[in-house]
Structure formats: C-alpha cells, structure tokens
Amino acid sequence: MAVLGPALLGLGALFSWAIAGLPAFGDYRGPYGLVLNRVVVPLRHTTNVVMGTTFDVRGVDTMGEEFILYAAVIGVTLLLRDETRSRQAERRTRRLPSDAVRLLGVLMVGGGLLVGLWLMAFGYVTPGGGFQGGVLASGAILLLYVVGSHRDYRPFRDAHALDPLESLGAGGYVVVGLAALASGTAFLTNLFGLGTTGTLLSSGSIAVLNWASAIAVSCAMLLLFAEFLETYVVPLEPEDTAS
Amino acid sequence: MSYLPYAVAAWICLVGIAGVATSKNLIHLAVCLTVTQSSSYVLLLSVGYVMHGVAPIFLGTKLGTPAVDPVVQALALTDIVVSVAVIGLILALALDAHRLSGTVDPDSLADISG
Amino acid sequence: MSWIPPLLVAIPLLAAAATAGLDHLTPEPVQDVLVVAASATTTALSFVLLWHAESREVVHWFGGWQPHHGIALGIDFAVGPLAAGMCAVIGIVVTLALLYSLTFLREAARLFDALMLVALGAMCGFAMSGDLFNLFVWLELMGVAAYALTGFQVERLGPVQGAINFAITNSLGGYLFAVGIALLYARTGALNLAQIGASLSHGTTGGLVIVAMTLLLCGFLVKGAIVPFHLWAADAYAVAPAPVCAVLGGVMTDIGLIGVARLYWTVFALPFGRDVGDVLLWLGLVTAVLAGTMAFLQRHLKRMLAYSVVCHIGIMLAGIGLLDSVGLAGAELMFLAHALLTAGLFFVAGIVHSDHGLIDELHLRGRGRGCWMPAFAWFAGSIGLIGTPYVGIYLGHGLIDEGATELGRPWVLALLWLGSALTGAALLRAGARIFLGWGDAEDSLLGKAVEEDPLERDVRRPLLVGTALVAVVLGIAISVVPGLGQRAQYAAERFRDTSGYAAQVLHGRAMPPPSSLPVSILHTSLESVLYATAASILAVALALVGLYRSRMPRVVSTAAERTLAPPVRLLHSLHSGVVGDYVTWVAVGTAVTGAAWALLLR
Numbered sequence: 001m002a003v004l005g006p007a008l009l010g011l012g013a014l015f016s017w018a019i020a021g022l023p024a025f026g027d028y029r030g031p032y033g034l035v036l037n038r039v040v041v042p043l044r045h046t047t048n049v050v051m052g053t054t055f056d057v058r059g060v061d062t063m064g065e066e067f068i069l070y071a072a073v074i075g076v077t078l079l080l081r082d083e084t085r086s087r088q089a090e091r092r093t094r095r096l097p098s099d100a101v102r103l104l105g106v107l108m109v110g111g112g113l114l115v116g117l118w119l120m121a122f123g124y125v126t127p128g129g130g131f132q133g134g135v136l137a138s139g140a141i142l143l144l145y146v147v148g149s150h151r152d153y154r155p156f157r158d159a160h161a162l163d164p165l166e167s168l169g170a171g172g173y174v175v176v177g178l179a180a181l182a183s184g185t186a187f188l189t190n191l192f193g194l195g196t197t198g199t200l201l202s203s204g205s206i207a208v209l210n211w212a213s214a215i216a217v218s219c220a221m222l223l224l225f226a227e228f229l230e231t232y233v234v235p236l237e238p239e240d241t242a243s
Numbered sequence: 244m245s246y247l248p249y250a251v252a253a254w255i256c257l258v259g260i261a262g263v264a265t266s267k268n269l270i271h272l273a274v275c276l277t278v279t280q281s282s283s284y285v286l287l288l289s290v291g292y293v294m295h296g297v298a299p300i301f302l303g304t305k306l307g308t309p310a311v312d313p314v315v316q317a318l319a320l321t322d323i324v325v326s327v328a329v330i331g332l333i334l335a336l337a338l339d340a341h342r343l344s345g346t347v348d349p350d351s352l353a354d355i356s357g
Numbered sequence: 358m359s360w361i362p363p364l365l366v367a368i369p370l371l372a373a374a375a376t377a378g379l380d381h382l383t384p385e386p387v388q389d390v391l392v393v394a395a396s397a398t399t400t401a402l403s404f405v406l407l408w409h410a411e412s413r414e415v416v417h418w419f420g421g422w423q424p425h426h427g428i429a430l431g432i433d434f435a436v437g438p439l440a441a442g443m444c445a446v447i448g449i450v451v452t453l454a455l456l457y458s459l460t461f462l463r464e465a466a467r468l469f470d471a472l473m474l475v476a477l478g479a480m481c482g483f484a485m486s487g488d489l490f491n492l493f494v495w496l497e498l499m500g501v502a503a504y505a506l507t508g509f510q511v512e513r514l515g516p517v518q519g520a521i522n523f524a525i526t527n528s529l530g531g532y533l534f535a536v537g538i539a540l541l542y543a544r545t546g547a548l549n550l551a552q553i554g555a556s557l558s559h560g561t562t563g564g565l566v567i568v569a570m571t572l573l574l575c576g577f578l579v580k581g582a583i584v585p586f587h588l589w590a591a592d593a594y595a596v597a598p599a600p601v602c603a604v605l606g607g608v609m610t611d612i613g614l615i616g617v618a619r620l621y622w623t624v625f626a627l628p629f630g631r632d633v634g635d636v637l638l639w640l641g642l643v644t645a646v647l648a649g650t651m652a653f654l655q656r657h658l659k660r661m662l663a664y665s666v667v668c669h670i671g672i673m674l675a676g677i678g679l680l681d682s683v684g685l686a687g688a689e690l691m692f693l694a695h696a697l698l699t700a701g702l703f704f705v706a707g708i709v710h711s712d713h714g715l716i717d718e719l720h721l722r723g724r725g726r727g728c729w730m731p732a733f734a735w736f737a738g739s740i741g742l743i744g745t746p747y748v749g750i751y752l753g754h755g756l757i758d759e760g761a762t763e764l765g766r767p768w769v770l771a772l773l774w775l776g777s778a779l780t781g782a783a784l785l786r787a788g789a790r791i792f793l794g795w796g797d798a799e800d801s802l803l804g805k806a807v808e809e810d811p812l813e814r815d816v817r818r819p820l821l822v823g824t825a826l827v828a829v830v831l832g833i834a835i836s837v838v839p840g841l842g843q844r845a846q847y848a849a850e851r852f853r854d855t856s857g858y859a860a861q862v863l864h865g866r867a868m869p870p871p872s873s874l875p876v877s878i879l880h881t882s883l884e885s886v887l888y889a890t891a892a893s894i895l896a897v898a899l900a901l902v903g904l905y906r907s908r909m910p911r912v913v914s915t916a917a918e919r920t921l922a923p924p925v926r927l928l929h930s931l932h933s934g935v936v937g938d939y940v941t942w943v944a945v946g947t948a949v950t951g952a953a954w955a956l957l958l959r
Contacts, residue, residue, distance in 0.1 A: 003941055003942075003945055004941045004944065006948075007941065007944040007945040007947075007948045008944060008948075010945075010948030010949070010951070010952060011944060011947060011948050011951070014564075014568045014571065014947075014948065014951045014952075014955070015568065017564035017565075017567075017568060017955070018540055018564055018565045018568035018569065020564060020565075021544070021563045021564050021565030021566075022540070022543050022544075022565060023543060028546075029546060030542065030543075030545065030546015030547065031428050031546050031547070032428075032430070032542075032546050032547055032548065033546070035428060035430065036430065039430075056420055057420060057422055057430055057431055058431070058432055058490075058491075059419060059420050059432075060419045060420075060432045060491060061432065061490060061491055061494050063370070064479070064482065064491070064494035064495060064498050065494060067370055067373070067374075067475055067478075067479075067498055068494070068497055068498045068501050070373075070374065070377075070475075071373075071471075071472060071475045071498065071501045071502045071505070072501050072505075074377055074468050074471055074472055074505065075472065075501060075502070075504065075505025075506075076505075077468060078465055078468045078469070078472070078505050078508075078509065078511075079505060079508050079511055079520075080511075081464075081465060081511065082511050082512060160381060163377065163378050163380060163381075164378045164379070164382075166378065167374040167375065167377060167378020167379070168378070170370075170374045171371055171374035171375060171378065174367050174370055174371040174374065175371070177363065177367060178367055178371070181360055181363060181364070181367075185421055186363075186417060186418055186419055186420060186421040187360075187363035187367065187417065187419050187420075188419050188420045189420050189421040190420065190421075
C-alpha cells in the first residue's frame with residue numbers, strides 16, 4: 001500500500017533515533033535489577049531471583065497474567081462453542097504406522113512430563129518455574145494425541161475436572177493474596193515460613209504461588225489444545241480404523 | 244556492534260507490522276502479530292543484559308557476582324503469556340470466520356464497514 | 358484504608374474464577390446473585406475509597422515491598438479521588454450491564470459473566486496502578502476479555518469480523534506500548550511511574566524519551582479510539598451484545614484516556630511541559646468532528662452510538678490536552694456523564710433490537726411508536742450527550758470550554774460543540790424516526806443496510822427498561838449534582854500534582870488535606886451556555902434536515918449531493934472493515950504523532 005511504506009519508514013526513523021539514545025548493549029546501569037539481585041536471596045530465601053521477582057516482588061503482575069490466560073481459555077471456549085457442540089462423538093484418528101516413531105513419541109511423553117514436573121517443583125531454586133513447567137508438561141500430554149489417537153487424549157480434556165482445577169490455580173493465587181491482606185499486611189505479602197535457601201522447602205508463599213500457577217497453566221493449555229483439536233479432528237471411515 | 248540487538252528488535256517490529264497490514268490469511272496474520280510482539284521481548288532482554296554477567300540464579304553462585312537483570316526476564320515471561328492468550332483468541336476467531344464464510348482472507352471478510 | 362485498592366481487583370477476579378470453575382456445581386439463580394453481588398460490592402467499596410481518597414492519596418504497596426531512598430521495588434496502587442471516581446463509575450456501569458444481561462442470557466451465561474467480572478477487575482486495576490508494566494498487564498487483561506465478549510454471537514460473521522478487527526488493532530497498540538516500556542526502562546532503570554518521572558526530570562531528554570512517549574501514548578490512544586486509531590471501534594460496537602457495548606463504549610474506551618493523562622502527569626509533565634498537549638488537543642478536535650460526521654452518516658443504531666462514543670472521547674482528549682486543571686476536570690465530568698448516558702443508550706438499542714428484531718434506523722421507522730419508556734430514555738440520553746445547558750455532559754464540556762478560553766484558544770469551543778451537535782443530530786434523527794415515525798423511508802446518504810439478529814430473546818423486559826432508565830437518569834443528573842464540579846476540579850488538581858504524587862508514593866509524605874469544598878452547582882461561563890444552546894438548536898435542525906431531506910427544494914438538494922457525495926464516499930471507504938487497512942492507519946498515526954512531538958520537543 002502506498003501509505004504503509006512511508007509510515008513504516010517513519011517508524012523506522014523514530015526507532016533509530018530512540019536506539020541512538022540507548023545505553024550500549026551490555027551496559028546495564030539501572031538500579032532495579034542490581035538491587036533485586038542483591039536483596040531477593042537473603043530476604044526471601046529463593047535462589048532463582050527471576051521467580052522471586054515474578055511471584056513476590058512483582059506478584060501482582062503475575063496474578064494479572066494468570067487471569068489473562070484464564071480469560072483467554074474462557075474466551076476460546078466461548079468462541080468455539082458452536083464448533084464443539086458435537087463433542088460427544090468420539091473422534092478417531094489414523095494411528096501412526098511406524099512403531100519406531102510411536103516408541104520415540106512415548107519416550108518423549110514420559111521425558112517431557114518428568115522434566116516439566118521437575119521445572120515446576122524446583123522452580124524457585126534452579127532455572128524454571130510454574131509457567132515453564134506447566135507449558136512443558138501440557139505439551140507432553142498433547143504428544144499423547146500425536147502418538148496415539150484422540151481417544152487416548154480424551155481423559156485429559158474432561159472439562160468437569162479441568163475447569164475446577166484451573167479455577168483453583170487462578171483463584172488460589174488471589175486467595176493467597178487475600179490471606180495476607182486479612183492478616184493485616186499488604187496483599188500478596190510473603191507470610192509463609194521462609195525455610196532454608198536452596199532447598200525445596202524455601203521461599204514461603206513463592207512456592208505456593210509457583211504451584212498455583214503451574215496447575216492453572218497446565219490446565220489452561222490442556223483445555224486450549226483440546227478446544228482446537230476438537231474443531232478439526234475428522235472422524236475416520238469405519239474401514240480405516242485398524243488397531 | 245553494540246547496538247545490533249536493538250536494531251534487530253526494531254527490524255522485527257517493522258517487519259511484523261508490515262506482515263499484519265498486508266496479510267491475506269488470518270492464520271498468517273496471527274503469526275505476524277506474534278512476530279511483532281517478539282520484538283518487545285528481544286528489546287527487553289537486550290536492555291537488561293550485563294556484559295559477562297551470569298544468570299540471576301544463585302544456587303552455587305556467590306551472591307554479588309554480576310548477574311543480568313531479572314526484572315526484564317520476568318516482564319518477558321508475562322509478555323509471552325499475553326501473546327499466547329491473544330493468538331489463541333485470534334485463531335479461534337479465524338476458525339469461526341472460516342466456518343461462516345469459507346475463507347480466512349481478511350480482505351474478503353468485510354461483512355461490516357462504513 | 359489502604360486495604361481497599363487490592364480488593365477492587367481481587368473481588369471481581371476471584372468471583373470470575375469461582376463463576377467459571379463452579380459452573381456445573383451450583384444452581385443458576387445462586388450464580389446470578391453471586392455475580393451481581395461481586396460487582397455491586399466492588400462498586401460500593403470504590404465509593405468508600407473515593408471518600409477516603411479525597412483527603413489523602415491512598416497508596417498500597419503489594420507484597421509489602423516499600424520503597425527505599427526513592428527506589429521502588431514493588432508495585433503500588435496509588436489512588437486519588439479521580440482514580441477512585443473512575444472505579445466507582447466503572448463499577449456502576451458493569452453492574453447495570455450484568456443486570457441487563459441477566460434478563461436474557463441463557464447459553465454460555467457463566468462464561469459471559471466471568472469475562473465481564475474479569476474486565477471489571479482489570480479496569481479498576483488500570484485506573485489505580487502506579488507501575489508502568491502493571492498498566493500494560495491490566496490493559497491486556499481487559500483487552501482479552503473484551504475481544505472474546507465482542508465475538509459472543511458466533512453464529513454470525515459480523516461479530517466474528519468485529520472481534521477480529523478489535524483484537525488485532527488493540528493488541529498491536531498494546532505491543533507498541535510494550536516496546537515503549539522497554540525503551541523507558543533502559544533510560545531510567547525503573548518501572549514505577551513516580552520514580553520514572555523523578556528520574557526523567559533530572560537528566561536530559563533526547564530522542565529516546567520522545568519516542569518512548571510516542572509509543573506509550575499511542576498504545577493508549579489505540580485503546581481510546583482516537584483518530585486515526587479509531588477504526589476498530591465502530592466494527593466492534595456494532596456487533597457486540599448490548600451490555601458488552603455499554604461496558605466497552607461507556608467505560609473501557611474512556612479509560613485509555615485516563616491512562617494517557619496518568620502517564621503524562623506522573624512521567625512526562627516535568628521534562629516536556631506544555632508542547633505535548635497541543636498534539637493531543639489537535640487529535641481530540643479531529644476525532645470529535647470526524648466521528649460526529651460519521652455518526653450522522655450511519656443507519657445502524659449501534660454503529661451510530663459507536664461513533665458518538667468516539668466523538669465524545671475526542672472532546673475529552675481535547676480537554677486533557679489543554680493540560681490544566683479545568684480541562685482535566687471537564688474531561689472527568691464528561692467521563693462520568695458520558696459513561697452512564699452511553700450505557701443507557703446502548704441498553705435502549707438492545708431493547709429496540711429485541712422488540713423488533715431490527716437494528717437499522719430506516720427499517721425501524723415508526724416501529725417504536727408507543728414504547729414510551731425506551732423513547733424517553735433515548736431522547737433524554739441524546740439531549741444529555743449533546744450537552745444542552747445543565748443536562749448530562751454540559752458541565753464537563755463547559756469546564757473544557759473555560760480551560761480553552763483561559764489558554765487563549767476560543768476557536769476550540771466552536772469545533773468541540775460542532776462535534777457534539779453532529780452526534781446529537783444523528784441520535785435525535787434516529788429517535789424521531791424510530792419512536793415518532795417521522796422522516797423519509799429511504800435515504801441514500803446513509804449507505805446500505807446491514808441487519809443483525811438480536812441476541813436478546815424471551816427477555817424480562819421490565820428489567821431491561823429499568824436498567825436503561827437508571828443509567829440515563831443518573832447520567833443526565835451529573836451536571837446538576839451540587840458540589841460535584843468543585844470536587845472534580847480538586848481531584849484534577851491532585852491528579853496533576855506530579856511532585857506531590859512522587860512525594861507521597863516514594864517517600865510517604867502525605868499531601869495536605871483539602872479545605873472544605875462548597876456543595877453547590879458550579880457556574881460555567883456565558884459563552885458555554887450560548888454555545889450549548891446553539892449546538893442544541895443546530896442538532897435539532899440537522900436532525901430535521903436528515904429526516905426530511907427529500908422535501909428540500911430540488912436546487913438545494915442537488916447542490917448538496919454534488920458537494921457532499923465525494924467526501925462521504927471517501928469517509929465510508931476509509932472505514933473499510935479490512936483489518937490490514939486499520940493496522941496501516943495505526944502505523945501512520947504513530948509515525949505522524951511521533952514526528953510531531955519530535956519537531957515540537959527537540
């Protein structure tokens with residue numbers, strides 16, 4: 001379009017002008033990160049400062065973010081409700097022909113689940129966290145659909161189980177914050193015992209919030225995958241169902 | 244080369260906007276939107292980088308070792324979740340549009356205008 | 358009292374999680390009550406907060422992370438009377454919308470309610486937040502809820518298209534905002550608004566800060582549907598269910614402007630001074646006149662209301678762009694009146710749609726005869742939105758006029774009142790045609806008809822009409838509430854006090870409480886009364902012209918056709934419904950405003 005080109009050039013000029021004023025790459029001067037790197041470990045007994053920031057120092061942002069994911073899942077369910085009306089029917093898919101690929105897939109499912117759970121559990125000690133672990137674990141479960149068939153994936157998309165679980169994760173986050181408020185301190189203050197740095201029993205409410213978001217994110221991703229799968233998984237002809 | 248990461252971020256942003264503005268397919272458009280957003284991750288993470296800094300994980304690392312900024316990483320994480328949410332909604336809408344009109348071309352979807 | 362701000366966010370969000378999660382476990386009437394109770398409680402708490410915020414800024418640091426030596430580590434909500442007032446109005450509109458939707462929503466009702474509550478929590482969080490990235494989070498949260506709610510009627514292509522245009526354009530605005538955050542963070546190393554402002558007021562400001570400001574403010578202007586970022590608004594409001602339109606058009610669009618004001622007065626006021634405001638003022642003026650014209654060219658009721666929203670947003674932005682207390686107070690009062698009146702009018706449009714299954718003004722001609730209460734609500738709302746003296750938005754508009762005159766810009770008044778008049782003319786014309794049966798049966802100037810199926814079927818009509826009347830009556834009364842004008846001005850002064858805000862937030866130094874404010878109706882200037890009366894007369898005249906165009910003398914009408922047809926065609930073609938064009942205009946708008954600020958502020 002004749003208008004788009006000049007507009008993008010103009011934006012490009014503005015960006016270049018802004019970049020010229022940025023400090024050089026690697027020359028981070030700002031106080032925020034430097035202070036947090038010093039104080040989060042002693043104050044909150046959590047060695048993963050990023051997760052300490054996500055769930056404690058900037059915990060409200062994460063609460064909002066969790067609800068963004070929650071609202072998106074509700075939105076997708078709402079928008080695809082016409083498509084998924086016939087979800088009672090069991091959708092069969094073609095099974096993978098190669099046993100070797102299936103075996104590799106099964107190993108990946110197991111491996112993915114384990115790594116995901118490890119990321120969730122040790123999120124506040126080593127690199128990882130509730131979100132990362134939740135996404136990986138739910139992705140591993142999605143692999144079940146690829147490796148097996150939709151019927152194998154069906155137990156993991158039962159809305160009656162996943163909806164309350166997801167609400168528990170998201171609502172649980174708010175409840176932890178309200179508990180702090182009710183006890184007279186600020187919303188989302190870290191009130192649980194802080195434990196020993198570097199172990200699983202540390203970080204107080206960061207650990208609880210970490211698990212709340214892990215549950216919420218896993219359920220949200222499973223529901224999202226399921227919603228989309230159900231709209232285009234095509235039932236097979238009867239004669240194709242070789243098991 | 245100390246401004247290269249910023250230039251990359253700016254380039255990604257502009258390319259993404261160009262993609263969104265000229266796209267003929269809603270799925271492609273959703274991905275272009277994600278590309279545009281990824282420019283903000285690149286910019287955030289470049290801004291927080293400390294030369295020769297380690298990751299801000301202090302298990303086994305002495306407290307006080309220069310580490311990169313943890314704040315921008317937390318921000319980028321939130322940003323990514325926002326992107327997932329939005330792309331999920333746009334893809335769901337694209338599926339609905341295809342079901343109702345048989346096309347995913349945004350130009351031919353103009354049922355309402357004026 | 359600092360425990361109230363987090364509750365305004367926590368209660369709606371928790372209720373949303375409970376509503377959607379316990380969907381299958383609790384009976385429907387219980388859920389209805391819980392949803393409305395959550396919304397009403399939030400509204401009540403925001404009034405309590407408003408009462409306390411008058412004497413001092415209520416600051417809540419999340420997680421107990423208090424600032425040290427002027428460095429903020431945690432996230433804060435810093436609530437003055439203006440922000441608390443916003444939350445109160447948002448709460449009222451959402452509660453009314455939920456009550457309205459209770460009457461007819463059957464399918465997917467719980468999901469609808471959950472998303473509305475999420476939107477409520479996000480908007481309150483946005484109004485109160487004192488942290489730059491936190492603002493982004495609430496912006497995206499309200500956006501996600503809004504996109505899904507807009508596309509609620511998935512059986513038709515219109516809602517889907519409207520939701521797509523809405524989602525893509527607003528997300529892009531949000532991403533530009535995120536790039537702006539990164540730039541500003543690089544410069545100041547802080548995310549707290551007060552701290553950023555303090556940091557910027559010391560050093561030099563170069564291209565980096567100007568570009569960051571452009572991206573940040575344009576991100577909010579996309580949300581706030583200012584020209585040329587406004588193209589998504591009509592598409593989205595035309596197709597969303599009426600209660601959703603009430604929330605989107607009444608409060609969600611306006612809150613983008615509050616974001617602009619908040620950013621300006623905490624971060625950019627000290628470094629940049631007045632020049633920023635001129636660009637905002639011009640954007641507001643163009644928006645008001647353009648949207649007013651577009652409103653007059655519509656025959657789809659909700660689309661017409663959408664352009665009415667955009668027109669009034671433009672007037673509010675012009676008030677903010679004057680950069681003084683009077684202008685900001687005027688924008689504030691306009692927000693209050695406009696939110697309620699627009700909600701009421703959208704409710705009436707929904708009632709009409711459900712009664713007759715039609716939403717097109719020409720198709721509905723005469724069908725509304727005998728529906729006295731919706732007719733009363735519609736006409737009262739329209740007059741309130743024109744700003745006839747001492748009705749509805751008049752007081753706010755009058756204060757903006759005063760601000761413009763004080764700054765030596767009397768011509769602003771003419772343009773703003775013209776916008777009001779055009780919008781009012783459209784609304785009066787539609788009302789007369791529908792409820793009185795006046796006017797021609799055809800009008801080629803209005804383009805072709807597009808019909809929608811109503812969402813509202815088997816409704817409990819008294820409740821529908823009741824919510825519309827409550828909204829309109831409250832909105833009309835804004836101009837005559839004793840003491841509201843003075844309190845709005847005081848709230849605006851507090852909002853503009855950059856150093857006071859920083860002192861309170863970063864160092865805990867409380868501002869001195871106000872001297873007692875009079876409880877009387879604020880007087881406006883004679884000019885405002887004259888302009889308002891003239892605008893009202895102009896609106897009636899234009900409405901009559903619109904109704905009876907075919908009866909004008911042939912000479913006049915052919916001359917009018919020849920001059921007006923090409924620009925009208927151009928305007929219609931620009932609002933094409935194609936999202937690629939909308940994105941192009943977002944890019945153009947950002948580049949042009951950036952260039953303007955670059956030239957003015959270097």
